Amino acid sequence: MGKTTAEKIFDAHRVNMPFPDTHVLKLDRVFCHEITTPIAITDLMARGMDRVFDPTKIKAVIDHVTPAKDSKTAEQGKILRDWAKRHGIKDFFDIGRNGVCHAIFPEKGFVRPGYTVIMGDSHTCTHGAFGAFAAGVGTTDLEVGILKGVCAFHFPKTIKFVLNGTLKPGVYAKDLILFIIKELTVNGATNMVIEFTGPTIDAMSMESRMTLCNMAIEAGGTSGICYPDMTTVEYLWDFIKDEFKTKEDALKEYSKWISDDDASYEKVYEYDVTTLEPMVTFGFKPDQVKTVAEMSGTKIDQVYIGSCTNGRIEDLRIAASILKDKKISDDVRAIVSPATPVIYSRALKEGLIEIFQNAGFCVTNPTCGACLGMSNGVLANGEACASTTNRNFNGRMGKGGTVHLMSPATAAASALEGKITNSLLYKA
Amino acid sequence: MKGFSGKVLFLDRNDINTDEIIPAKYLTEITKEALKPYLLEDLSFAGFNVKEDTMDKAVLVTRANFGCGSSREHAPWALEVNGINVVIAESFARIFRQNMYNCGMLAIELPQDKIEYLFENYAGKDTSITIDLDKDTIIVTSSDKSEEINFKVGEFDKTLVKEEGWVGYADKNY
Numbered sequence: 001m002g003k004t005t006a007e008k009i010f011d012a013h014r015v016n017m018p019f020p021d022t023h024v025l026k027l028d029r030v031f032c033h034e035i036t037t038p039i040a041i042t043d044l045m046a047r048g049m050d051r052v053f054d055p056t057k058i059k060a061v062i063d064h065v066t067p068a069k070d071s072k073t074a075e076q077g078k079i080l081r082d083w084a085k086r087h088g089i090k091d092f093f094d095i096g097r098n099g100v101c102h103a104i105f106p107e108k109g110f111v112r113p114g115y116t117v118i119m120g121d122s123h124t125c126t127h128g129a130f131g132a133f134a135a136g137v138g139t140t141d142l143e144v145g146i147l148k149g150v151c152a153f154h155f156p157k158t159i160k161f162v163l164n165g166t167l168k169p170g171v172y173a174k175d176l177i178l179f180i181i182k183e184l185t186v187n188g189a190t191n192m193v194i195e196f197t198g199p200t201i202d203a204m205s206m207e208s209r210m211t212l213c214n215m216a217i218e219a220g221g222t223s224g225i226c227y228p229d230m231t232t233v234e235y236l237w238d239f240i241k242d243e244f245k246t247k248e249d250a251l252k253e254y255s256k257w258i259s260d261d262d263a264s265y266e267k268v269y270e271y272d273v274t275t276l277e278p279m280v281t282f283g284f285k286p287d288q289v290k291t292v293a294e295m296s297g298t299k300i301d302q303v304y305i306g307s308c309t310n311g312r313i314e315d316l317r318i319a320a321s322i323l324k325d326k327k328i329s330d331d332v333r334a335i336v337s338p339a340t341p342v343i344y345s346r347a348l349k350e351g352l353i354e355i356f357q358n359a360g361f362c363v364t365n366p367t368c369g370a371c372l373g374m375s376n377g378v379l380a381n382g383e384a385c386a387s388t389t390n391r392n393f394n395g396r397m398g399k400g401g402t403v404h405l406m407s408p409a410t411a412a413a414s415a416l417e418g419k420i421t422n423s424l425l426y427k428a
Numbered sequence: 429m430k431g432f433s434g435k436v437l438f439l440d441r442n443d444i445n446t447d448e449i450i451p452a453k454y455l456t457e458i459t460k461e462a463l464k465p466y467l468l469e470d471l472s473f474a475g476f477n478v479k480e481d482t483m484d485k486a487v488l489v490t491r492a493n494f495g496c497g498s499s500r501e502h503a504p505w506a507l508e509v510n511g512i513n514v515v516i517a518e519s520f521a522r523i524f525r526q527n528m529y530n531c532g533m534l535a536i537e538l539p540q541d542k543i544e545y546l547f548e549n550y551a552g553k554d555t556s557i558t559i560d561l562d563k564d565t566i567i568v569t570s571s572d573k574s575e576e577i578n579f580k581v582g583e584f585d586k587t588l589v590k591e592e593g594w595v596g597y598a599d600k601n602y
Contacts, residue, residue: 018601019584035455036500042458049599065456072456079458122499122523138501138527144598152584152594186443187493191522220496222522285443372452372498393447393497395470 002260005225006156006193009133009257013116015150024152025133028115030145032060033101036120038079040143052087053149059110060084061093063101064368069375099340099366102126102214102308106206107340109239113228113254118145123308123390124223125216129209130236131228131257133193136217156222157266158193159184160259163200165274170424172318173208174310174388174407176200177215178279182289183269190220192266195259200273201226206235207314214309215390218286228254278422281405284394292410295420301383303334303415304397305408306364307371310388311339313346315408320352322412322426323359329418334361335377341366359415373397386414429590430513430532432559434486436568437512438551441473444490445497446524450506452498460505467506487514487557489546495524495535504528514559516566516579518543529585532592534559536566536579549573561589 003011013025030053037060044050052058060080068074077094084092093104102123111117113131117124120142127134137151145151161180180194194216201209209231213224226232233240233250244250278292305311305319316338328334336356338344344366347353356363370377371389379385379401388411392403406414409423416426448471450463457463468478488507494517495503504527507515514534528535536559538546546568553570560567566577581589591597 015602019582019587021582022584024602038458039460039501043595047595049595070456072458075458076456120499120501122497124499136499136523138499138504138523138530140501140527140530140594144594144602147595148598148602150598150602186496187519187521190493190519217497220493220521372447374452374455391447391497393445394472395451396447399451399470 001264002262004158004193004259004263004265005131005195005227005257006133006158006223007263009114009116010156012114021154022152023155024150025116027118027145027149027151028057029110029117030058030142030149031101031105031117031119031124032058032080032142033064033121034062034076034080035064036139036142038076040120040139040146041079041083043143044147049147052089052146055088055090057149058089058146059091059105060089061101061104062095062098063366065375066098066365066367067095097341099343100308100311100368102210103312103339103343106130106210107342109236112236113232114257118142118151122217123214125221126210126214126224126308128216128223128225129206129213130232131225131254133223135222154191156193157191158195159189160195160197160265160268162268162270163196163198163273164270165200165272166203167200167273167276169427170409170422171276171278172407172409173204173211175276175279176273177212178281178289178405179276181215181219181287184219184287186218186285186287187220189216192221193223193225194219194221195225197227202229205314206231207312210312211309215286218390227258278407278410280410280420281392284392286390286392286405292406292420292422295404296422298404298420299384300332300386300404300414300419302377302379302385303328303332303411304370304377304385304387304389305335305411306337306339307368307389308339309390310408311337311343313343315388316343316347316352317350319408319412320355322409322423323416324355326359326416328360328415331418332415334415335364335370336361337364337367337370337376339366370397386411386420429592432514432534432561434511434556435484436487436489436550436555436557437482437485438547439476439488439490440547440551442491443493443496444471446495446500446503447497449495449503450500455500455502460509463502463506464509467510482510486511487516488512489516489543491543492518494520496521499523501527501531504531504533508533514557529588530594532589534589536581538577538579542577561586
């Protein structure tokens with residue numbers, strides 16, 4: 001019997017099985033941010049166990065509220081900053097060099113095929129785009145990860161999506177994942193890994209694959225996974241070129257993580273994506289999804305382009321291509337948050353920032369802030385936001401507010417109209 | 429081991445997420461106790477009054493996929509500092525469920541028909557539940573009746589409850 005990618009990773013990292021169906025895995029990466037890590041740090045200190053298992057495998061960033069908005073968030077940043085310094089954690093990204101965790105850590109080449117990754121953040125599943133097993137965990141799992149470099153998991157049953165065909169113009173990875181979540185429902189993949197495979201995925205950039213894997217958790221999934229291929233190797237090449245003679249060598253090595261043909265799956269779904277339409281959420285659950293056509297004309301008060309789902313350079317390029325030489329509606333305010341300083345610089349060089357500003361967007365520094373209603377774009381009671389983020393929960397972006405999840409293209413077009421709008425309206 | 433006995437809060441809805449259990453704006457708190465006033469602040473459905481309904485409760489009974497969304501362990505903590513150490517549901521989101529056991533708390537899954545039975549026979553009454561971890565039994569009592577319902581809990585989960593969490597266990601064993 002063959003194995004799935006997740007099974008292969010489990011087999012290569014298993015320390016032991018202390019109880020039935022309890023797999024304690026060795027961790028390659030423990031990622032940390034300033035919201036869920038400080039309590040782990042203070043607890044370790046209180047227990048007299050202020051140690052780290054390996055400072056080179058721990059990476060930390062201040063991203064949720066940055067720059068600090070008040071004394072409490074300043075204190076959270078300080079606890080993380082002091083801890084990183086105390087333990088020689090060199091890859092700590094402070095203000096000025098910081099970005100949204102699930103954008104900056106891949107950008108720095110920290111995730112490789114076959115890795116095990118945990119973080120105290122549910123969207124850690126994003127990193128499965130590199131053929132890794134990457135799972136969001138709570139503060140206690142994070143604490144043990146920091147201390148011992150291990151984490152316990154149940155066996156990773158896997159759901160496989162085989163996706164065929166080319167996405168239509170105006171349809172993107174975000175539309176595809178919203179469609180998939182609608183099919184699975186919000187707990188359809190609970191305790192399971194979701195593999196995204198097939199020609200549609202093979203043709204996707206790493207950025208698009210990260211958008212897909214990012215939202216695996218919205219169907220309850222533990223990790224999204226895409227198979228490593230030449231696109232993965234090209235993305236990582238600057239970081240791995242000393243390890244391999246050629247890109248082909250790297251591809252050969254990484255390919256060992258691809259699921260075997262006779263691997264066993266909980267369920268396999270096969271779709272032809274050629275007829276897929278732009279999608280958008282309604283209501284307060286991410287599986288409440290309709291086509292943009294069905295929701296067209298729904299009034300919005302704010303547009304937000306950014307986050308670990310859709311704040312990467314590809315997303316900014318797509319949005320800017322729609323906004324070029326145009327102005328947003330007088331009835332909306334619009335915010336764009338490039339997800340990392342590198343993305344911000346690239347957007348500046350490419351003239352995208354100017355396009356956003358001329359259109360009437362507020363350009364913020366890289367931060368998670370608005371997505372979870374913490375800072376930099378909180379909604380007022382009764383307001384609606386067209387957002388490229390990942391959760392439309394009640395009150396998510398501000399108490400009493402509504403969030404419509406959509407692609408950067410749809411968000412940009414909706415900014416111009418002040419209501420939910422198909423981006424094809426603005427394509428030449 | 430923590431206490432697993434007391435009055436029951438019934439929440440008759442699927443998919444209650446961790447943003448509803450404790451909104452993100454309170455994640456800037458760095459003590460668990462500070463979360464106490466904000467439990468379930470953003471949960472709203474007909475007939476639910478957060479202040480009155482959560483008062484003096486020790487056990488939560490709810491439907492499917494409880495604790496979905498964010499990984500924030502602030503959700504179990506907000507329950508814990510309000511005296512609730514047990515959640516009984518048809519199913520849980522993975523991270524929330526693990527967070528509960530990692531804190532030495534109980535996330536008990538019951539089949540849908542048993543959850544339905546609890547709602548039909550005990551919701552809206554002065555109901556108490558006691559968990560007997562030696563016999564894997566839920567003892568449910570209201571003014572007019574009392575009965576026992578069996579549940580299953582894995583060995584790992586039970587060990588975490590008995591050792592009061594994952595940090596102590598992991599430190600000893602890894």
